[in-house]
Amino acid sequence: MSLNKVMLIGNLGHDPEIRYMPASKRAVTNLSIAMNESFTDRNGNQKERTDWLTVVAYGKLAELCQRHLKKGRQVYVEGSIRVREYEPTEGGRFRRPEIVASRVQFLGARPAEGTEVSAVEEPIPPADEAPF
Numbered sequence: 001m002s003l004n005k006v007m008l009i010g011n012l013g014h015d016p017e018i019r020y021m022p023a024s025k026r027a028v029t030n031l032s033i034a035m036n037e038s039f040t041d042r043n044g045n046q047k048e049r050t051d052w053l054t055v056v057a058y059g060k061l062a063e064l065c066q067r068h069l070k071k072g073r074q075v076y077v078e079g080s081i082r083v084r085e086y087e088p089t090e091g092g093r094f095r096r097p098e099i100v101a102s103r104v105q106f107l108g109a110r111p112a113e114g115t116e117v118s119a120v121e122e123p124i125p126p127a128d129e130a131p132f
Contacts, residue, residue, distance in 0.1 A: 004080040006099050009107065010035045012073050013052060018066040027062040031055040031101075033075065054098040055079065065104055078103040 013032035020027055035051045055077050057065050069075065079101040087093050 005078070006081055007076070007078050008033065008035060008053065008099070009074065009076050010053070012069055012071050012075065014071050016057075016062075016066045016069050018062055027059055027066075029057050029062040029066050030098075031057065031065060031069070031075070031077075033077065054096070055101050056082075056098050057101040057104060061101060061104060065101075068106060073106065074108040076103075076105040076107055077101050 010033035013034050016029040016031055018027055018029045031054070033053050033055055035053060037049050037051070039047055039049070041047050077099060079099045081097055082100050083095050083097050085093060085095050
């Protein structure tokens with residue numbers, strides 16, 4: 001038995017950009033989320049660290065994220081970790097962990113224009129349905 005569940009709250013590092021998978025025409029967007037942490041080092045000095053995580057959203061969830069989220073907006077994300085393997089044009093093989101979102105809840109102040117949905121859930125696609 002195993003468990004692959006992620007829950008995080010962070011701020012978007014850039015506006016989401018939507019694209020569509022060639023074969024299925026399914027929407028996909030990547031979110032870059034900053035995770036800030038404050039801690040005290042062994043010398044007693046207060047430090048801050050920011051880790052950046054890539055979150056991938058599919059389908060209706062991707063479209064809603066692209067429509068309603070902007071850089072700096074705080075979000076709550078539920079999903080699972082998936083390690084994506086890819087080969088850049090320069091050669092070599094890389095593995096990169098990413099969070100596949102099953103639920104996104106928009107936090108913080110609403111954007112000035114229009115209304116929005118505060119939480120959306122989307123089924124996680126199969127592993128062989130890669131976003132690119």
